[in-house]
Amino acid sequence: MNDHSLIIGLESRLLNAWPSFDYQLYDGWVLRLANGYSKRANSATPFRPDIGLDDELLDYMIGRFVEANVRPTFRLNGVEAPQVDELLKERGFKEIEPTHVLTVPIKAGDCESDPEVSLEPQASKRWVRAAAESYGGDKADDETLMRIVSRIRQKTAYATLSLDERPVAWGLGVVERGYVGLYDIVVAPDLRGIGLGRRVVASLIAWGCREGAHTAYLQVREENEIARALYGTLGFETAYRYTHRVMPGRSSSV
Structure with missing residues (x-):
């Protein structure tokens, strides 16, 4: 290829x-x-x-x-x-x-989800509202975000990580033809930098593994060195820019 x-x-x-x-x-x-x-x-x-x-x-x-x-x-x-x-x-x-568009091969041992990360097959208003609010700025428009995600025709998983029953991190997985794409990985602003995003990513990769995906991919801005370093520790490498x-x-x- x-x-x-x-x-x-x-x-x-x-x-x-x-x-x-x-x-x-x-x-x-x-x-x-x-x-x-x-x-x-x-x-x-x-x-x-x-x-x-x-x-x-x-x-x-x-x-x-x-x-x-x-x-x-x-x-x-x-x-x-x-x-x-x-x-x-x-x-x-x-x-x-x-x-950068990053990819990582999914190994057979990657199928185990984090028990504190819930996965739902469809977007709820609660998930969309919380994810949009944590993004803030131009992406705080939960109505448009709902319109976008409700149009996805591939199999999806909407992840929510809760600590002490408080939702604190979110993410979206989309499986298509052997790949699981990771989108909208976001953590509550007051809890960033303690590994919560990593748990959401790992759980979505595990879901993709169970759905037959051999590779995970995501996108990250070049300037976001913290996120790129995180994904590097998970084995992600740049496929293209x-x-x-x-x-x-x-x-x-x-």
Whole structure:
């Protein structure tokens, strides 16, 4: 399997695991829109090796973003032709939030879940509200988060870790074709740094193991060195890296 096959295989699973509300296909570019909630659900991503981009197609896709009131964003995963990044740079698109997609093989002994982590097959309003609140900022919109997760068609597990009956950490697992994707791993702000996220990750990997997954994957921002170190201790390694090119906004530093 060459790198492009690996990337496109994981990207297709990611697309299915984190649905947008609108999908548009332009010559191998998939443009996704979800009311601006998270860049991965509101961006144009290449899904064909060595795919290019010219000014005419770029202008057309910019128009679709603007119509949806979403900042034009290109999520470059490395399968696109090299001149794509140059064109976006020339047109003033700023590079932000480089992100690593990490993978780890699942071993036969990884199937045992943490007894204090509950796993539910569907999202509850309580899970969505608590996860969104702990995220804070742009991701505090629990209504949009519920709309996204309720559109997932793959098998899911919604994890909640409780200490003394208080829910303190959350996560989402999505299984598809031998891979379990880990999403929305979040810990209550006052309890971060004591290993709670690690327990949620391990439990979701165990669930994936029981569902027949051979590999776990997740995404983490390059700047998040604490999380990357945590995942490194669990055996995760970078499969590929993607970055974003965003059109500058008048009211933003980018």
